[in-house]
């Protein structure tokens with residue numbers, strides 16, 4: 343028989359066991375709860391980092407990510423999360439007013455290439471953009487099926503501050519597409535529409551779009567540019583950002599690297615923005631190099647038309663010395679047809695330095711240093 347004292351003593355003896363079980367349950371639950379909170383937090387942070395964000399900036403001040411000035415550029419491609427995209431879409435485009443539309447060509451040039459500027463000041467939300475992006479243009483009228491024309495993309499040729507530095511315009515560099523078919527001259531729909539519009543006309547604009555052709559933040563980066571024809575458009579914006587005095591005052595981006603433009607045009611009269619480029623050369627001899635390939639006036643070593651890839655080969659050593667520097671970015675813009683030629687030239691140029699272009703190009707791409715926009 344148990345005495346009352348024995349029962350009490352037995353009960354007391356179980357207390358440590360009960361406490362231990364209780365403690366075990368509590369700590370296990372706490373650990374799990376903590377783990378869950380941590381996991382949720384990490385997931386949210388990751389989502390935030392990749393989420394493309396619309397940036398609304400004042401009309402004169404631009405979105406600027408502060409770059410560490412002393413650090414070397416990171417080899418890993420940036421996500422450009424805060425670059426403005428698709429502020430205006432095809433269903434609700436912005437109607438911009440044409441400010442100016444003039445020919446960029448000289449007497450004797452081939453075809454039609456115009457510089458066209460649109461007013462953005464009435465856009466709400468404000469249509470801001472950065473150098474290297476494109477906008478969409480929706481030509482007036484309807485296609486053969488009675489449907490509104492689809493938009494066409496055009497590289498932006500102005501800096502975010504615009505040609506007048508007030509931050510409320512956007513400019514394009516447009517070549518009229520023309521080709522012969524069955525003995526008839528066909529004019530491209532949108533390029534003809536753009537080359538023909540007059541100051542005061544309203545034009546449907548979408549965008550901005552594109553993160554492929556953005557400039558690096560680092561002021562000591564080197565920028566190699568390979569352009570044919572209107573492929574100069576984004577390069578014009580880069581070069582203005584680097585060398586145009588009033589633009590530099592606005593952007594506070596003190597470019598200290600080397601910029602090298604390879605420009606392909608059929609004739610000297612077709613060279614675009616030539617006066618500005620010559621001025622940048624005179625003012626910045628140590629930071630700017632300008633190499634032209636004038637296909638119908640100059641010959642390559644084989645007696646054929648001189649293309650930018652021929653110029654690349656001529657400069658193979660110097661160019662690859664630059665490419666080996668991880669601060670160097672290469673931008674290719676213009677005719678799609680130039681890509682195989684450029685690849686071939688880069689392959690030969692790399693071989694001369696004992697490098698393998700087929701291996702190097704994907705590495706440059708992965709590092710966000712090889713930028714291509716051809717059409």
Ligand code: FAD
Pocket residue numbers: 476494495496497498515516517518519521522523529530531532533534572573575715716717
């Ligand atoms: P369309 O009326 O659309 O005609 C084009 C069509 O005509 C082609 O699809 C093809 O089917 C046919 N065609 C074309 N050539 C021939 C030929 N020789 N023989 C038979 N058929 C042919 N253009 C610029 O001028 N400046 C720029 O800065 C610029 N930037 C661009 C940026 C990007 C990202 C992209 C994708 C394109 C860019 N373009 C630029 C090209 C532009 O978007 C248009 O494609 C171009 O203006 C032609 O449009 P279009 O409406 O005049 O021609």
Ligand code: A2P
Pocket residue numbers: 517570571572606607608609612635636637638647649650651677679680681683
């Ligand atoms: P070409 O037309 O003499 O053959 P634009 O747009 O003003 O016509 O300029 C494009 C320039 O690019 C021209 O000089 C043109 O030469 C040149 N080009 C044409 N095809 C290629 C190619 N496959 N690779 C490099 N450049 C090219």
